Amino acid sequence: xxxxxxxxILATISSIKLESTGExxxxxxxxxxxxxxxxxNFSFLPGQFVxxxxxxxxxxxxxxxxxxxxxxxxxxxxxxxxxxxxxLHQADVGDTVGLRGPYGNSFDVxxxxxxxILFIGGGIGQAPLRSVINYxxxxxxxxxxxxxxxxxxxxxDLCYKDEFAEMKQRDDVQTHLSIDVExxxxxxxxxxxxxxxxxxxxSPKNTIALTCGPPIMIKFVLQNLEELGxxxxxxxxxxxxxxxxxxxxxxxxxxxxxxVCIDGPVFSLKQLKKIEGDM
Amino acid sequence: MVDQKLLVEEVKKIVSQEDVKYVIGxxxxxxxxxxxxxxxxxxxxVDKFIFNPLCKKNLAVYPILEEKLPLKxxxxxDTRKIGVIVKGCDSRALNQIIQEKGQKRENLVIIGIPCTxxxxxxxxxxxxxxxxxxTDIEEKNGNYKISINGEVHNIPKEELLADFxxxxxxxxxxxxxxxxGDEVExxxxxxxxxxxxxxxxTIEEKWAYWEEHFQRCIxxxxxxxxxxxCYCKECMADMLTPQWIRRxxxxxxxxxxxxxxxxxxxxxxxxxxxxxxVCPVNIPLMELNKQIENDVKEMFNYTAGMDVDEKPLFGMFxxxxxxxxxx
Amino acid sequence: MESLVLSKNKLPExxxxxxxxxxxxxxxEENNYSSFKQIxxxxxxNLSYLLSRVSPxxxxxxxxxxxxxxIPGRKGSVKSSxxxxxxxxxFAIRPCDARSFSILDGVxxxxxxxxxxxxxxxxxxxxxxTCNKPEQNCFCTTFDDSPGSSKNLDILxxxxxxxxxxxxxxxxxxxxxxxxxxxxxxxxxxxxxxxKEIEEHxxxxxxxxxxxxxxxxxxxxxxxxxxxxxxAFKCIGCGICTFLCxxxxxxxxxxxxxxxEGARIRVWDSCMYxxxxxxxxxxxxxxARMNRVRNRVYxxxxxxxxxxxxxxxxxxxxCIDYCPVNIDIIDVIDKVGAxxxx
Ligand SMILES: Cc1cc2nc3c(=O)[nH]c(=O)nc-3n(C[C@H](O)[C@H](O)[C@H](O)COP(=O)(O)OP(=O)(O)OC[C@H]3O[C@@H](n4cnc5c(N)ncnc54)[C@H](O)[C@@H]3O)c2cc1C
Ligand code: SF4
Ligand code: SF4
Ligand code: SF4
Ligand code: SF4
Ligand code: SF4
Ligand code: FES
Numbered sequence: 001x002x003x004x005x006x007x008x009i010l011a012t013i014s015s016i017k018l019e020s021t022g023e024x025x026x027x028x029x030x031x032x033x034x035x036x037x038x039x040x041n042f043s044f045l046p047g048q049f050v051x052x053x054x055x056x057x058x059x060x061x062x063x064x065x066x067x068x069x070x071x072x073x074x075x076x077x078x079x080x081x082x083x084x085x086x087x088l089h090q091a092d093v094g095d096t097v098g099l100r101g102p103y104g105n106s107f108d109v110x111x112x113x114x115x116x117i118l119f120i121g122g123g124i125g126q127a128p129l130r131s132v133i134n135y136x137x138x139x140x141x142x143x144x145x146x147x148x149x150x151x152x153x154x155x156x157d158l159c160y161k162d163e164f165a166e167m168k169q170r171d172d173v174q175t176h177l178s179i180d181v182e183x184x185x186x187x188x189x190x191x192x193x194x195x196x197x198x199x200x201x202x203s204p205k206n207t208i209a210l211t212c213g214p215p216i217m218i219k220f221v222l223q224n225l226e227e228l229g230x231x232x233x234x235x236x237x238x239x240x241x242x243x244x245x246x247x248x249x250x251x252x253x254x255x256x257x258x259x260v261c262i263d264g265p266v267f268s269l270k271q272l273k274k275i276e277g278d279m
Numbered sequence: 280m281v282d283q284k285l286l287v288e289e290v291k292k293i294v295s296q297e298d299v300k301y302v303i304g305x306x307x308x309x310x311x312x313x314x315x316x317x318x319x320x321x322x323x324x325v326d327k328f329i330f331n332p333l334c335k336k337n338l339a340v341y342p343i344l345e346e347k348l349p350l351k352x353x354x355x356x357d358t359r360k361i362g363v364i365v366k367g368c369d370s371r372a373l374n375q376i377i378q379e380k381g382q383k384r385e386n387l388v389i390i391g392i393p394c395t396x397x398x399x400x401x402x403x404x405x406x407x408x409x410x411x412x413x414t415d416i417e418e419k420n421g422n423y424k425i426s427i428n429g430e431v432h433n434i435p436k437e438e439l440l441a442d443f444x445x446x447x448x449x450x451x452x453x454x455x456x457x458x459x460g461d462e463v464e465x466x467x468x469x470x471x472x473x474x475x476x477x478x479x480x481t482i483e484e485k486w487a488y489w490e491e492h493f494q495r496c497i498x499x500x501x502x503x504x505x506x507x508x509c510y511c512k513e514c515m516a517d518m519l520t521p522q523w524i525r526r527x528x529x530x531x532x533x534x535x536x537x538x539x540x541x542x543x544x545x546x547x548x549x550x551x552x553x554x555x556x557v558c559p560v561n562i563p564l565m566e567l568n569k570q571i572e573n574d575v576k577e578m579f580n581y582t583a584g585m586d587v588d589e590k591p592l593f594g595m596f597x598x599x600x601x602x603x604x605x606x
Numbered sequence: 607m608e609s610l611v612l613s614k615n616k617l618p619e620x621x622x623x624x625x626x627x628x629x630x631x632x633x634x635e636e637n638n639y640s641s642f643k644q645i646x647x648x649x650x651x652n653l654s655y656l657l658s659r660v661s662p663x664x665x666x667x668x669x670x671x672x673x674x675x676x677i678p679g680r681k682g683s684v685k686s687s688x689x690x691x692x693x694x695x696x697f698a699i700r701p702c703d704a705r706s707f708s709i710l711d712g713v714x715x716x717x718x719x720x721x722x723x724x725x726x727x728x729x730x731x732x733x734x735x736t737c738n739k740p741e742q743n744c745f746c747t748t749f750d751d752s753p754g755s756s757k758n759l760d761i762l763x764x765x766x767x768x769x770x771x772x773x774x775x776x777x778x779x780x781x782x783x784x785x786x787x788x789x790x791x792x793x794x795x796x797x798x799x800x801x802k803e804i805e806e807h808x809x810x811x812x813x814x815x816x817x818x819x820x821x822x823x824x825x826x827x828x829x830x831x832x833x834x835x836x837x838a839f840k841c842i843g844c845g846i847c848t849f850l851c852x853x854x855x856x857x858x859x860x861x862x863x864x865x866x867e868g869a870r871i872r873v874w875d876s877c878m879y880x881x882x883x884x885x886x887x888x889x890x891x892x893x894a895r896m897n898r899v900r901n902r903v904y905x906x907x908x909x910x911x912x913x914x915x916x917x918x919x920x921x922x923x924x925c926i927d928y929c930p931v932n933i934d935i936i937d938v939i940d941k942v943g944a945x946x947x948x
Contacts, residue, residue, distance in 0.1 A: 004687045005718050006673040006859070006870065056678025056868045058861045081886035083519045095680040215889065241891065242883050244859045244872075247718035251856035252875070252882055254901075255891070257909035262717050276829050278883075278891040278901065308932040310814070311742055315932035316840040336931065340842060346894045401638075409742045411813060495636065497660060497669065499876075501844035505930055517881055526860045526873045528670045557930040559659060559846050561637040 005247055008053045008098025010034040013091055019077060022157035026124055027089055028065065028077040031097060044068055045106030046131040047238060047266040051246050052076060052088070053098030060084040061243045063265075064102060065127040067134035074099075077159065079124040103246045104265050107132050107236060112208050116145040120221050122193045122213025123152050126159050128238050128265075129212055140172055147202060151178035151193040155186060176200055194220035197228075204229040210236050215279070222269060232270035239265050239272075239279070255279055281330045281392055281460050289459055291322040293362050293388055302362030302390070303341050305334040311410050312403050316341070330364070330459075331416050332423060335397040335441060337551040338363050339372035339507040342382055360386050366394035370452035371549035371584030372507040377454075378584075378591045379547075381510055391452030393463045396436070396444035398423065400556065403439050407432075443552035443565050445469040454587050471569035478570075489534070489567075495560045496533040498526075502554035502564055503540060508547050515539065541567040546575045546592030549584040607756070608780070609793040609801075610772040612763075616789045617770065618648035621697065623786055628731075629694040631665050633658055642696070653698055656741050657922060661852035662696055662703050663710065666726045669874050673722075673859070678868040685867075689721045691729065695782065698735040702746045702920040704758040706852030707732070712914040713855050731782045736764035738804055743923035745814040745936060751921065753812070754805030764801045771801040816936045817943045818907075818917065825908040827947050829900070837938055838899040840931040841878070847925035847933070848876035848902065853910075853918040856882070877901050903938060 011031040019026040031052075033039040044050075044064055053059045066075035080089045091097070109132060117136055121129045129148075136143050148167070152158045158177065167173050178189040178196045189196045194217065202209075209230055211221045218237055225235050241253040241260045248262040256277030258264065267275075286304075294302050306317035306327040314333050319325045342361045350356060365373060370391055376382045395418055407427065415426040422433040446469055451462045477485065500516065503509040515523045516536055524539065525532050540554075541564070548568045555564040575581055581592050612620060624630050625645055632645040633652055640655035642662045674687035707727065714723040737744070737753035746753065756762035760779030764771045771793055774780050783790065848854040858875040861868055875882060878898050884890045892898050910918035919935070926934050 004674060004689065004721055006872075007684060007687045010683060053861075053870075054680075055676040055682030055684075056861050056863065056865075059859060059870070085886065086520075091680060096682050098676075098682075098684065240885070242885055244857065248716050249713060249718065249720055249855070249857075250859070250872075250875075251713075251877065251905075254905070254909065256904070257912045276826070278897045309934040309937045310926070313932045313934075318836075318839045341840075344842065344895070348893055405638075411742055492637075495641075497849055497874075499845045499849045501846050501930070504842045504844040525862050526670075526858060527862055527871055528873060553930075557844060557846065559850060559928050560641075561639055 005100070006245070008051065008059075008100045009038050011097050011099045013093055013095045013097060014073060016091070016093055019159045019161070020152070020157050022152070022154060024080050024157075025089065026077055026079050026159050028075055028160075029088065029091070029097075030066075030073050030075050031099065032073045033099070034096075039072065042074075042102075044074070044102035046109055046135050047106035047128055048102035048104050049128075049246070049265060050074065050076065050099050050101035050103070051243075052084075053100075054084060054087045054091070055096075055098060057087040058084045059098070059100075059244075060088075061246065063128035063131070063238065065130045067131050067138060069135055069138040077124065077127040077130070100246060103261060105263070107210065107266055109135055113142040114206075115143065116147070116205075116207040117143055118202050118207055118209045119146075119148045119150070120193060120197055120209060120211040120213075120225075121148070121150045122217040123157065124159070125211075125213030125217070126150055127212075129210055130160060130163075132210060137173065144206065146173045147176065147200075148173065149176045149178075149193060149196055149200065151180070151189075151196060153180045155179055155183055192220070193217050194224050197221060197224050202228065204231070204234060208234055208236065212238050226269075232273060233268055235269035236266060237269070237272065239267060283329065286330055286392075286459050287325050287328055289457060290319065290328055290362070290364075290390065291325045293390065293457075294319050294322050294325055296360075296388075298359050299362055299388055300357060300359035302364070302388070303338045304328040304364040304390075305330060305336070305338075310412075312398075312400060312407075312413060330392055332396070332398045332418055332439075333400070333403075333416060334366075335400065335552070335556065337366075337369045337372060337505075337507055337553045339365060339369045339376065339551075340505065340553070342387060343376065343507065343510045358386075360388050362388035362390060364390045364392060365452055365455070366392055366397070367447060367449040367451055367453065368394075368549050368551040369507075370454050371449060372551060373584075374454050374587045375508060375547055375549060375584035375591070376510070377587050378589060384587065389452070389455045389457075391455030391458045393452065393458065393460055394447075394450045395463050396440045396447070396450070398439045399441040401561075402441075406434065406439065441552055441556070442472050443550055443555070443569075446471045446550065446569060448550075448582060449585065453585055471565060472563070474566055474569055474573075477566060489537075490530060492562045493533045493537050494530045496528070496537060496562060497560060498528050498533060498536060499559060501557045501559065505553040505557040506544070507551070507553070508544060508549070509540070515543075537562070537564075537567070541571055544568065545571045546579070546581060547583050548572060608774040609798055610774065610790040611766075611769040611793045611797055612772050612790055613769050614765075620786060620789050621645070621648040621651065623789075624695055624697070624782070628782075629692050630697060631662070631694060632697040645697070651698070653735070656737055656739065656744075657700060657703070657924065659924075659928075660850055661706065661922065661924065662699055663706060663852045663855075665694070665696060666707065666730065667710065667714075667723050667855060671722055671872050672869045673872055675867065675869045676861075678861070678863060678865065689725050691725065693729045694726070695731045695733060697733045698763075699732055699759070700737055700922075701734055701751060701753060701755040701758065701762075702744075702922045703852050704732050704734055705746075705749070705751055705755075705920045706922075708758045709853050709910075709914070709916055709918055709920070710855055712916070731760045731778050732758070733779075733782075734759035734762040736762065736801075736805060737808055738765055740808055740812050741923070743814055743926045743936075744812055744921060745816055745923060746921035747809060747812050748816045748818060748921050749917060749919065752805060753808035754801070764804055766797060766800050766804070769797065771797055814923075814936055816921075816939050818939070819943070821907055821939060821942060822911050824942055824945075824947070825904060828942060828945065829904075831945065831947075833938075833941060833945065834896045834900040837933060838895040841895045841899050841933055842931060843878050843880070843895055843898065844930060845876040845878045846928050846930070848878055849874060850924040850928055852920055852922055852924070853906065877905070899933070903935070907939060
């Protein structure tokens with residue numbers, strides 16, 4: 001074990017996929033740990049995050065977007081923003097990055113066996129959900145209905161297009177995509193994600209709802225889910241706060257006395273309502 | 280000396296105006312010689328307002344600190360004026376900010392107080408350590424008359440006067456809507472502290488002198504936050520791309536910071552002494568500021584913040600424009 | 607606990623002996639304030655100040671710390687990480703500052719251990735000095751502490767009329783003094799009594815007190831109270847209160863270096879700065895000074911008590927003394943206490 005929790009282990013980028021080409025593009029990076037032992041020992045659960053380093057630029061927090069059922073590698077999907085995410089977007093296959101983690105709590109995928117799972121994602125918020133989606137699809141017999149509601153601003157901003165196309169071919173998962181404004185050739189829903197949710201009117205019976213996306217979307221999705229009869233215990237989301245250490249020491253990720261890096265990032269709506277703090 | 284009653288009366292009138300949001304002034308602090316900035320939203324609150332030689336803080340920093348938060352649905356922007364009490368140097372700061380278009384003149388109600396110099400907190404505390412309260416303090420015949428626990432102490436003015444006041448060029452407010460009290464007779468500005476001796480040193484000696492100071496800097500940036508003229512939207516010291524100054528706290532980065540700060544205030548600094556007096560590690564920042572002030576005066580015959588209609592010295596300088604890099 | 611005495615003129619010898627065997631930090635004077643620095647010789651020390659300006663947390667939790675070194679770039683790699691192993695002694699630390707380490711231990715040794723702080727903490731002997739003359743804003747007694755408390759120390763010195771009373775509190779302290787015994791002798795009853803009186807007198811001069819009763823549940827009801835707006839108006843966001851505070855532990859992490867070699871460093875940061883919580887997306891959960899002032903108060907007086915079972919304040923009063931606008935933490939907490947909420 002590494003005794004210095006700030007020191008990353010090395011990983012190689014083994015493939016890069018351009019997911020969306022909007023104003024702020026998203027790329028998915030597949031990373032393989034360089035050390036064989038580390039590779040064997042690395043395990044994580046859906047919902048957890050890692051800290052990715054570009055040496056000389058810095059470190060950033062990303063949800064693991066691949067599923068733990070996919071061994072040997074992990075994936076993160078990165079929206080291009082500032083210093084580190086720009087540097088990552090310039091990286092090539094074969095480049096070395098540093099990894100710390102996995103950190104944080106996770107979605108209780110084991111506890112949800114035998115239930116319907118409803119995913120509601122927006123924009124880059126789909127990244128942590130993708131980990132759970134792929135996990136449940138890889139353990140398809142353990143779950144009942146799986147529904148995925150996902151939306152982005154424009155078709156260009158939609159993430160994981162190929163994967164959604166594949167899912168469309170399957171009859172054991174229903175996808176419901178949307179874009180915010182009308183575009184030519186788009187034959188699915190036009191409008192915001194919360195509206196799409198309302199329209200689809202899913203039943204709360206024996207269902208777990210997972211949502212992640214921009215704060216404003218989450219706010220209305222939560223509202224709509226409750227209106228649909230989902231209880232606070234049936235709704236889960238993951239939160240984002242600026243992070244540095246990821247391990248509960250540097251102090252910055254707190255919302256009230258909750259530290260998102262160690263107490264989160266996954267929270268049930270019930271837990272969320274108890275937290276009083278700046279979000 | 281300011282008539283306390285007149286001050287309260289006049290400020291009450293201003294706070295009562297419909298188009299005024301609040302007035303910023305001074306009140307007694309919670310302990311010892313401490314003074315606290317005070318915000319009066321309504322006339323009752325003005326009863327706490329005071330003005331005495333301890334009121335050193337430059338309140339011109341506050342209008343700019345007002346956060347412009349996104350408005351909630353149905354909420355209207357509050358465009359009422361802000362009233363602020365200023366001494367000579369403080370008024371120059373407002374002038375400078377208005378020149379630079381950092382604030383609009385019509386958004387301010389400027390309440391001027393002619394000043395005869397202020398007391399340096401550090402000096403008075405070392406003279407009277409552990410004094411928990413004072414009853415009165417006033418300037419009389421070249422002395423500060425301080426009443427503590429029923430005892431009156433007369434301390435020669437120069438023993439407590441803040442250093443930067445000796446070089447003041449405008450003790451009377453240069454911009455105001457109302458002046459409280461009569462204008463005072465300006466004094467002959469002196470060379471700041473040991474600036475003269477410092478100037479006689481060799482380059483190497485000067486570096487050594489400043490290195491000794493800069494190595495202590497803890498890079499809290501309090502000097503920046505306290506300065507009414509440090510109001511760039513994003514300070515170059517905070518930028519990540521490009522990163523002008525590294526975060527490491529060491530001599531080279533500290534030097535870069537301190538020099539950058541001083542130069543970004545060239546032709547803008549009004550000599551109010553805030554930066555130096557808040558610095559937790561006693562770096563004599565005013566020596567840097569004053570040197571640059573002297574240079575600017577010599578080269579351009581310019582003194583910052585004297586005339587609101589004048590163009591700023593670096594005419595094109597826009598505080599929120601990182602490209603206008605004048606170092 | 608063993609009570610010994612050291613005659614005043616033997617202090618230099620004791621100090622020089624310690625500094626010849628250990629890295630010794632002690633208070634020095636520079637530019638009219640006190641700061642802890644490495645001491646090679648007794649004469650470098652200045653014991654006339656009560657507190658150092660920057661708290662001695664800076665010794666165990668350095669303002670700039672190299673977390674590890676690396677080779678930068680796309681083919682970069684991790685080079686090394688050195689956890690400090692040095693054994694050190696902090697001399698003349700005041701009881702309140704010593705208590706700050708007990709508070710910080712929980713942070714640096716929580717779910718994860720911070721090897722930098724913890725290693726130094728384990729390898730550091732704390733020699734305290736009783737505050738014979740507390741200053742006007744000191745309020746350590748609010749926290750069941752005292753100007754003469756040895757609770758968080760390995761050794762406590764108290765300046766008596768002619769001697770120092772030396773109380774050996776821990777095994778660590780005992781080991782340090784092992785080969786310095788010749789300088790010390792058994793304390794007499796009178797000397798122990800004198801020390802007691804000094805402490806009692808010091809306590810009696812502390813005239814500030816914070817009323818902590820019921821503050822944690824009260825704060826739970828006051829998150830949206832206007833008090834935070836009213837307090838934050840005058841805050842200029844300078845960060846002094848957090849940089850000087852012995853219990854503030856927040857830091858930033860950054861990559862620095864040349865094209866050939868780099869280091870990931872951490873540096874002190876402060877929740878009083880707007881950038882501290884600013885997301886890349888532009889969203890800021892604490893956009894106003896109100897949010898930040900409130901966070902500082904809550905972190906110390908609500909979140910810490912809830913998470914670590916201790917109030918993160920020692921009563922050192924640095925934040926009171928050096929806040930340029932007189933935001934006085936005792937005043938703020940007392941206001942919280944006084945506000946009526948059903
Ligand atoms: C739990 C968690 C999961 C996340 N998952 C993803 C994901 O799957 N995909 C994705 O694209 N983004 C994700 N983010 C956001 C991502 O961390 C930031 O967008 C990223 O750090 C911005 O870095 P930058 O250097 O490009 O931006 P800059 O603005 O240059 O950031 C400077 C520094 O600020 C910090 N920072 C800034 N914004 C954030 C933020 N929102 N969260 C955390 N640290 C921040 C970083 O430490 C960074 O080093 C996640 C954040 C958290 C907290
Ligand atoms: S206030 Fe002093 S210590 Fe802080 S950054 Fe400025 S010069 Fe440095
Ligand atoms: S640099 Fe210092 S003296 Fe000059 S205006 Fe700013 S705070 Fe005042
Ligand atoms: S909050 Fe203030 S009084 Fe309390 S420990 Fe920190 S600096 Fe000292
Ligand atoms: S959150 Fe603020 S108050 Fe709390 S330790 Fe960090 S800097 Fe200090
Ligand atoms: S020291 Fe005072 S003004 Fe500065 S950040 Fe702290 S509370 Fe605000
Ligand atoms: S990221 Fe450092 S405490 Fe959470």
